[in-house]
Every structure is written in C-alpha cells, then in structure tokens.
Amino acid sequence: xxxxxxxxxxxxxxxxxxxxxxxxxxxxxxxxxxxxxxxxxxxxxxxxxxxxxxxxxxxxxxxxxxxxxxxxxxxxxxxxxxxxxxxxxxxxxxxxxxxxxxxxxxxxxxxxxxxxxxxxxxxxxxxxxxxxxxxxxxxxxxxxxxxxxxxxxxxxxxxxxxxxxxxxxxxxxxxxxxxxxxxxxxxxxxxxxxxxxxxxxxxxxxxxxxxxxxxxxxxxxxxxxxxxxxxxxxxxxxxxxxxxxxxxxxxxxxxxxxxxxxxxxxxxxxxxxxxxxxxxxxxxxxxxxxxxxx
Numbered sequence: 001x002x003x004x005x006x007x008x009x010x011x012x013x014x015x016x017x018x019x020x021x022x023x024x025x026x027x028x029x030x031x032x033x034x035x036x037x038x039x040x041x042x043x044x045x046x047x048x049x050x051x052x053x054x055x056x057x058x059x060x061x062x063x064x065x066x067x068x069x070x071x072x073x074x075x076x077x078x079x080x081x082x083x084x085x086x087x088x089x090x091x092x093x094x095x096x097x098x099x100x101x102x103x104x105x106x107x108x109x110x111x112x113x114x115x116x117x118x119x120x121x122x123x124x125x126x127x128x129x130x131x132x133x134x135x136x137x138x139x140x141x142x143x144x145x146x147x148x149x150x151x152x153x154x155x156x157x158x159x160x161x162x163x164x165x166x167x168x169x170x171x172x173x174x175x176x177x178x179x180x181x182x183x184x185x186x187x188x189x190x191x192x193x194x195x196x197x198x199x200x201x202x203x204x205x206x207x208x209x210x211x212x213x214x215x216x217x218x219x220x221x222x223x224x225x226x227x228x229x230x231x232x233x234x235x236x237x238x239x240x241x242x243x244x245x246x247x248x249x250x251x252x253x254x255x256x257x258x259x260x261x262x263x264x265x266x267x268x269x270x271x272x273x274x275x276x277x278x279x280x281x282x283x284x285x286x287x288x289x290x291x292x293x294x
Contacts, residue, residue: 034289035081038270040238043175043196045141047111049264049271050289051084052077052282053242054098056275059091065277067097074101076279078110080286086240086273088115088146089131099135112137113240115146115179115199116160124163128172142197143173149214151184154192161194177237182214183224190231197238200229202269204262205255207246226267233268241269253284260285261292 034050052074054062062070074085085102087094095114102110114131116124128143143164145157157178167173177197180186189198201209202225209220229239244259263269274285 030294031290032081033293034286035083037083040142040175040197040240040270041233042236043142043177043238045111045175045197045238047084047141047271048082050082050285051086051113051240051271051273052082053273053275054085054087054094055091056248056277059087059094061275061277062091063093063097067100070097071101073276073279073282074098077276077282078102078105080282082282082286083110084113084271084273085110086113086115086142087135089117089127090115090146095131095134099137103136107137111141113142113144114140115144116164117146118148118157118160124160125166128163128167132172139171140173142175142177143167144176144197144199145178147181148178149181149185151188153178153180153185154188154194165194175238179242181210183210183212183221185214186210186225186228189228189237190235195232195235195237197240198232199240199242200225200232200269201243202226202229202241202263202267202272203244203246203250203259204266205246205250205259207249208243229267229269238271239269240271240273241267242273244272244274253288256284257288257291260288264289264292 035048037046038049039046056062065073085098087098116127145160148157150156164173164176168176175196177195177199179199180189189195203209206219206222209222210225211218211220232239241263244263245256250256250259263272276282
C-alpha cells in the first residue's frame with residue numbers, strides 16, 4: 001500500500017469537507033425553496049415561490065374567517081417566510097381585509113398582486129387607484145387582467161392594457177399580466193407581447209384546468225397547458241400557477257405533493273398560489289414545495 005502522507009490526509013479532509021458543505025447547501029436550498037425569491041420573467045418582480053392566495057371560492061373561505069383570524073393567518077404566513085400575497089377585485093372585501101392584515105409590516109418586505117375585472121364603462125385608472133386605497137398601498141407589484149377567457153381577449157382588453165401601462169408609468173404598478181382561462185384564450189398568451197406575467201391553472205390531473213370550454217366540469221388538457229407554459233417562458237414571461245390542489249379536490253397529501261412537483265419540475269412555473277384557511281395548510285404547502293426541490 002502506498003504511504004499516506006499528512007498532505008494527502010489534509011487534501012482528502014478538505015475535499016470531504018467541501019463535499020459535505022455542498023451537500024448541506026443543497027439541503028438548505030431545498031428546505032427554503034418555498035420561500036426563496038424568484039424573478040417573474042421580464043416583469044423583474046421578485047416573489048417567493050409560494051404565494052398566499054385570498055380567493056378560495058371567490059374569497060368566501062378567507063372572508064368567513066373574520067378579520068381577526070384572517071390577520072393571524074396572514075401574519076403566520078409572513079413569519080414562515082411567505083412574502084407574496086394575491087387578491088382580486090372580484091373577491092369582494094379581500095382588498096380591505098388584506099390591507100388590515102398587513103398593516104404595520106414594512107411594504108418593501110413583501111409583494112402584492114391584484115387582478116382587475118375588465119368591465120366596460122369603468123375607468124381603469126380610477127379602478128386601480130380605488131384598489132390601492134382599499135388595500136392601503138402606494139403600488140401593486142403585479143396587476144393582472146382577471147379572467148380572460150375568450151380567444152379575442154388580447155384585443156378586447158386593449159383599454160385595460162393601456163390603463164395598467166399608464167399605472168406603471170405612474171408607479172402605481174410594477175409588473176403587468178393576465179389571468180387566462182380556457183384553451184382558446186390560453187393559446188393567445190405566447191404572442192401577447194404586452195404580457196409580462198401569465199397566471200395559468202396547473203395540476204397533474206387536469207382538475208379545474210383548461211379545456212376548449214373554459215368552464216368545463218370535465219378534465220382539462222394537461223399536455224397542451226404545459227406546452228403553453230413552456231412557450232410563454234421562452235417569451236421571457238413569468239408564470240404564476242393556481243388550482244394546484246384542484247380547487248380543494250385533492251384530498252390526499254400524496255396528490256398535493258405530486259401537484260407541486262409537477263408544476264415546478266415538469267411544467268416549469270415560477271410561482272404558485274394557494275388559498276389557506278388554517279396554519280396547518282400553510283405548513284403543508286411550504287413542505288410540499290420544499291419537497292418538490294429536494
């Protein structure tokens with residue numbers, strides 16, 4: 001056997017230490033995956049991979065908690081490292097409730113996303129200003145056109161696109177995009193140059209996902225939806241996914257874990273949003289995202 005010198009010992013020891021260090025870094029990164037900040041494409045907005053959604057069944061689940069319990073839930077999520085909160089005009093009182101829940105927390109420590117209903121006869125700038133006041137913020141990190149569900153939405157929503165762009169110029173909005181439902185609408189997303197962020201439904205089973213009928217009671221076309229996600233990512237758009245647990249229909253932990261793994265590892269989304277009604281659901285969602293990267 002060749003002699004084993006002190007120099008060899010030190011070199012081997014340093015190599016082992018380096019490998020051990022690399023392993024611990026990898027494990028640490030996986031354990032923090034849900035709360036790690038990622039960039040939403042060309043919007044430049046950085047958000048945690050896991051968001052706090054306030055729209056479970058149109059926000060009913062969160063509203064029924066009442067302000068005190070909802071505030072505790074938001075603060076719990078914040079303390080666990082979730083720093084991305086999303087709501088929508090159509091979620092009734094959720095802008096006001098979320099504003100109350102976040103009161104006193106430094107605004108630059110979290111990100112806010114809202115979605116506007118593209119109603120005719122409504123002034124987009126006035127609506128965005130009203131929502132700012134309801135939630136007590138100077139700006140939204142992301143503003144989306146909500147529920148775009150026809151193949152003609154890129155032209156139908158031009159007035160609202162211009163309004164959000166003007167809000168960006170006034171620094172009321174940082175990043176812009178759309179929440180898209182149904183395959184006819186979704187197919188337009190890769191060519192919609194105005195989009196910086198796309199919100200797309202995603203899970204491995206196709207439950208409450210996109211089909212030819214945007215509101216189908218059947219299963220969506222998972223392969224085509226994943227294909228669109230990959231196309232919009234090539235166009236440098238950020239992708240936020242919803243319906244990760246099939247609108248509450250995934251009753252097993254294994255299905256919910258698989259949904260997170262599918263969204264991030266197969267579809268390649270940037271971020272996911274989940275609605276919560278208790279702290280256990282927050283803990284599980286964090287763990288599920290972390291496991292997807294382990």
